[in-house]
Amino acid sequence: MAEHMKTELNIWLNGKTETLNSNQLSHLLPRFKAPFAVALNGCFIAANQYPNTVLKAGDQLDIVSPIAGG
Template sequence: MAEVTDTTVNIWLNGKTEILNSSQLSDLLPRFKAPFAVALNGRFIAAAQYPEIALKAGDQLDIVSPIAGG
């Protein structure tokens, strides 16, 4: 595992450990193709709240996209 510094945040992202260079949720989201839903520590986060969310060490973040099918 990579070394964690004062400028990084170690979280759980979709069940796997992830070391981020920024604690801002909005900095992470461009990695994902819209549409998606975000849950932080088991609670749904509305898109309007994304810019104000700061992640903390140990947070559990789930980002999921809908899958078409029937």
């Protein structure tokens, strides 16, 4: 019997626990203003891989933007 419920997924996002309703990285990214870089479990993810990247419970995701200044 298949249940059609939203799946909640707990990950670490920028050092804080985050509960997501989707396991697709691309669904999370609109919250961030470009440009940014993404690392999943310490490994850089190229922008062309965002649509194919699937998150798993406990993943450590870092999304960082460059900071201007001197």
